[in-house]
Amino acid sequence: MVFMSHRTRPPSPPPEPVRRVEAGPWAIELLPGAAYSARYVASQSAIGFAYDSQRGLHAIGSDRVLPFDAIPNGLAFVPAGCDVLSESPRGGEYLRVVRTDGVALVGDRAFNNRIDPQATLLALRIRSALLQGSVEEDWEAWAFALAERTTGNETASPPTHGSITGSRMRLLDEFIDAGLDGPLGVPAMAQLLGLSEGYFMRAFKNATGKSPHSYLIDRRLAKARALMQDCAATLTEIAYRCGFNSQAHMATVFKQRLGVSPAQLRKSSRFGECPRLDTLGIDCEKRS
Structure with a gap:
């Protein structure tokens, strides 16, 4: 929660x-x-x-x-x-x-x-x-x-049999994170949970509001963003490690999903920049 x-x-x-x-x-x-x-x-x-x-x-x-x-x-x-x-x-x-x-x-x-x-x-x-x-x-x-x-x-609503519960989401996350550099897809994710592809896609959309494919792309983006901050790898190397076909493919997805290029985001992350945004002047408050 x-x-x-x-x-x-x-x-x-x-x-x-x-x-x-x-x-x-x-x-x-x-x-x-x-x-x-x-x-x-x-x-x-x-x-x-x-x-x-x-x-x-x-x-x-x-x-x-x-x-x-x-x-x-x-x-x-x-x-x-x-x-x-x-x-x-x-x-x-x-x-x-x-x-x-x-x-x-x-x-x-x-x-x-x-x-x-x-x-x-x-x-x-x-x-x-x-x-x-x-x-x-x-x-x-x-x-x-x-x-x-x-x-x-x-x-x-109470979870129904075969629905995407928190424990199933955890299992999916671990499976996806372990195989992001490979050709993951709906068949493998559905098989992991013992569900048919059609049922899995419907259950996942009902639980999260997004398709399994869209979620997989989001996980690739999240890993790429972490690697851009935590290591000195080139953007091309990061793209392949996160399962993108090329650096250009990764850049296209970044622009579509986040509105910025990987190079722009990497620069702002490294220097802690938040261009032209007013800061609140208060401690960061979060979650829970």
Whole structure:
């Protein structure tokens, strides 16, 4: 389960810098995938969006610490006053949106793993703009629209046989990460879970809001971004290690999915740059 908290930073720096923008009464942060450990009482309600699957331990509004699994494309909300403990050894890329003028967001119940197609489109658009360092964007309208997606009384349905549960998502992640440099595909992923290809594709889309192929591309991108920060390999070497056909293929996917080229992202990550974005002047707060 993943919400937001005052983040205790691990000794090593995150793969990429935190990207932040302030727009009217809203603070918007794109947090890189990194280990975290947090315990706090929320001083203000906040919206979160998990781009990646991630897992760890948490206690939300309770003293009982339990394992959590967060699915990709999961919308989250934590109300003001909620007692939160959360930690993850790896984390995942995460969007956090907070209203800073003291006006409370609607909702008094914490939730996560809500799949909302409109929220997903908004979160992807916000991430692309943050990675590009865009200035002339309608940040305030995007934040307000995302806040509207947290209203309502939707509850998660109990998992059905063959559905993509947290444990199945974990198994898939391990399988994909181990074979990213090879020709992974739906048949292999479906076989891993003992499901037919058709059933697997439907179940995966219902659980995460994206197709297995789209998720596989996202995992390739995530590994490439980590390698660009953590090693001195060339972009061509990184492309092959992540299963892309060539550096040009990787660059095309980067532009399509993230709105920036690998070279641009590598440069900003190495120097901790966040071009033309206003910083919030507060400690990074995150997840849980």
